[in-house]
Amino acid sequence: MTGSALTGSNPTRSDHISATYVVQVRRRRMYGGLTLALFTLLMVSGFVVADGRNAGGFWAGWHQMLDFPADVLSEAWEKRANLPALLVKFFPALVETINIAAASTLIGAMAGLVLALLSTRGLAKWPALIPVFRRIMDVMRAVPEIVIALVLIFILGGGPVPAMIAIAFHTAGALGKLYSEVAENADLKPVEGLGSTGARWIQRMWLGVLPQVAPNFLSYSLLRFEINIRASAILGFVGAGGIGSELRHAMSWGPGRFDEAAAIFVLLFGAIVFFDQLSSRYRNKMIEGQ
Amino acid sequence: MSDATVTLAPAKRSVSALFRRKRQMAFAVPAIVLAYLLYIAVTFDFAGIAKRASLENAGILASDSWSYKVHVTRDNRRGGTSYAIEGERKGTYADGTHPAWVDPRGAEDVVIDLEDGYIVHFLPDNAALFYIPDYGRIEAQLVDGSIKTNLQAPLPDWINLSDQRMTVTTEAGRMTMTRSRTEVYRYFAGWELFWFTLDSPYHGHSFAQILFGDRIDPDRGNISGALSDFWNNGMWRHKDVAWAIGETILMAFLGTFGAAIIALPLAFMAARNFSPVWLVRGAARRLFDFVRGVDALIWTVVLARAFGPGPLTGALAILITDTGTFGKIFSEALENVDEKQIEGVSSTGAKPMQRYRFGVIPQVVPVLLAQVLYFLESNTRSATVIGAITGGGIGLMLTQAIQTQKDWEEVAYYIVLIVGVVMLMDWFSGWLRARLIGGKDPRAGA
Structure with a gap:
């Protein structure tokens, strides 16, 4: 009603x-x-x-898309007896690529950690400089690895070091931003407690903040490692060392060396999938373990 | 009492064991990191790199990226003196004109003032004088194809002398003499001819003069003429650079959104709660793993064979790789949707398509869009690298400029542009994300 x-x-x-x-x-x-x-x-x-x-x-090209893989596969199949030997031959190059990725992730993560703590409200040593460190991270993040790698190849010569520095530089900026977002949510009570005992800034960060944020930081670093393996392979192709440069040699040779290209494809694919699975497993574990 | 000691003892033991373990970890982790970095230092041969590092190259790069040089060249075979910025044809002074600091008294008699008392004097019969403060006068002449000078051993390290070639490097400038030419370089700060080349009538005019002053070129309006001369600047190639930047952004745009469009239906096939058939689900997931695992590098190499160099190849390489990544992320998002909303929609009698449209899509779109926009920025960076491999975009121009090993001011320009564009894309995708879904940053690392 x-x-x-x-x-x-x-x-x-x-x-x-x-x-x-x-x-x-x-x-x-x-x-x-x-x-x-x-x-x-x-x-x-x-x-x-x-x-x-x-x-x-x-x-004109789309129906030829599979021609090249077919050429490589058929040649690799003809010379399949060589494949194990080639896998062994190129394995050191793969190790170099992975080492570039690991070292650059490690160095980048350490630099990113410092940058992140310096640019997080409540934790920064010099709060007035927070915007400065944030802008520094923005610029570091925006620089594509290839830019630094090519310039450093000119100065240092080819090899793994230019790629390592280039990837580490970008990684520091990218991880710094993610770390800083995590650190912003950290509990400040342990930091204050440590401060009341007269702990210095480094001690407050090391003992008060790091234990809280370590699982998240490690999880991001692992994800970054995965990305950096791809980046270090690609930088090898434009002049730095590792499996990318071997791929370039094999490719520039054209038909006749496609068995080598196939072996490199297999190694790279295997490595990427392996580290992908490994990192996703440990990342899940770390986040659940919190 | 005894009860307490009995229960306390194991607790105490476990606590001290935990403490011991933590203490060991606190030392072991930094030790392992340090050991690994030492291993890297040895395998990557840091010591050798430090020795091989070319400080000279670093110096050239550092000074050339923000300065330029003007060449004064005398042809020692045919005679005659020419003036060119960076020695390039596009920067050559027209006949009868010359820089203000050069005084051509005759065809074979030219005085070049390098300032601060450094003066080079070209004389007839392939002779030249170089006045250097605190050192004296260098006299050099080409006689029957070999260089004769007044220099006495021992020579200072800034003079390099042989029968065929003399190089004198000073703070004010540099002089070289060979059988074919005598050349003097004078260095200036800045990016030369950035706006207009020497053949443009607008060279040497200020912005105010061009905008508000009298008509400079009688055939054209000032603004349209100046814009056209700037756009077609043959030395800095602003038109080509703009196209290259456009190609790079295009690669990222087409690749990212194309991948998202293809990945969405595939993600439904891979999500546990939408795809009951085990085989379909497994196939979709393996496809994602495969295209992700093959990686952009190999896709680029393979596609470049089919499509040739260019932006389309790069776009397709990004598209294929990211289809795998998006497929994985999207299917995970779909598996996390709230069933209640779908139930609510189906309780109104909605058909399956409507259930997806009104029950699922509104839930996942913010998550998916955030990821896609995040990748747009990251792919702009990837497109630079991929462009360097396939031959398209600003990546190619950068590699070419670095490979010539002399146009460092152009390299610096491209680097500034690339960083600017990536930061712009970062800002743009963040802005769009905030407009479309409000705030939240996705958790991703790429």
Whole structure:
């Protein structure tokens, strides 16, 4: 009775509400449709431009996509007897690539840790400089590894060290930001407690903050290690050491050395999948263990 | 009492064992890290690198990236003197013009003022004088194809002299003399001819003059003419650089969003709660693992064979790799959706498609969009590297500029541009994320 009385007494209001609702829905749909249309337009025109500026077009090339893998596989199959020996031959290069990734993750994580603590509110040693350290991390994060690697190759010569420094530089910025977000949520009571005993800044951080955030930091570092393996392989291809440069040699030789290329593909694929699985397993463990 | 001691004793033991373990860890972890870094220092041959490191190259890079030199060159075979910025054809002074600090008194008699008392004087018969304060006057002449000088041994280390070649390097500038030419370099700070090359009528005019002053080139309006000359600047190639930056962003854009579009339906197939058939689920997951494991490097190499160099190849390489990554992330997000909302939608009699549209999509879209936008920035960086391999975008221009080993000011320019673009993309994706889904940062590392 009250319901009918309500609607009866106020028919215009409910009409008004339903009318505005319909208008709102219509407007939202229109915006959604416009966004979608704009996005589709961007994708299609982007594809057309990219296709036009590419040496070989998409429509001419897509059916050849499997030709090269087929060539490599068939040659590798013909010379399959060589494969174990080649795997052994290129294994040191793979170790070098993984070492580049591991060392750069380690160095980058240590630098990132310092940067993160210096740019976190409540923990920073010099609170006034927090924005400065944040901007430093932003710039470090924005520098693609290849930029530093190529410049350092010019100065230091080829080899693993330029790649290591380049990846470590970027890693410090990327991990620093993630670390700082974790450290922001750290409990400040242990830090204050340590401060009351006269602990220095380093001691407060080492004993008060680090134990709280270590699982998250390690989890991010492992994820970064995974990414850095890929980065170090790719930098090898543009002139730094490791399996990437071996791949480049094998590729530049063309047919006849495809068994080597196949062995390198196998090694790289195996390594990436292996470390992927390993890191995701330990990351889950660490986050659950909290 | 005895009760307490009985229960306390094992607790005490376990606590001291825990303490011992923690103490050991506190020393073992730094020790392992240190040992590993020492191993790296040995295998990567840090000592050898320190020896091989070319400080000279570092010095060239550091000074060249923010300065330029003007070459004054006399042709020792045909005669005549030319002036060129960085020795490039595009920066050559037109006949009859010369820099203000050069005084050509005659065809074979040119005085070059390097300031601070350093003066080079080209004389007829392939002779040259170099006045150096606190040292004296170097006289050199090319006689029958070999260099004769007044220099006496021992020579200071900034003079390099042989029968065929003399190089004198001073703070103010450098002079070399060979059989074919005598050349003087004078160094200046800044990026030369960044706005206009010497052949443009707008060279040497200020912005205010171009914007508000009289018409400089009678055939064209000042602003349109200046823009066109800037855009077609042959030395800094602003047009090509803009296209290259565009290509790099295009690779990232097409790759990221293309991957997201392809990964979404596949993610439904891989998610436990949407895909009851074990075989389909397994196949989709293995596909994700495979394309992720093969990695962008190998995809780039393979695709470059089919499509040739260019931005499309890079875009497809990013697309294929990220399809795997997105597939994995998306399917994990789909497995975490709240069933209650789907139940609520289906209780109204919604069909499966409507259940997805109104029960699932609104829940996962913020998560997915955040990831996609995060990858957009990360892929801009990847596109630089991939461009260097496939031959497209700013990555290619950067590698080419570094490989010539002389255009360091261009290298510096490209680096500034790349970092600027990546930071811009970072800001843009963060802004878009905040606009679309409000705040929250996704947890990802790439």
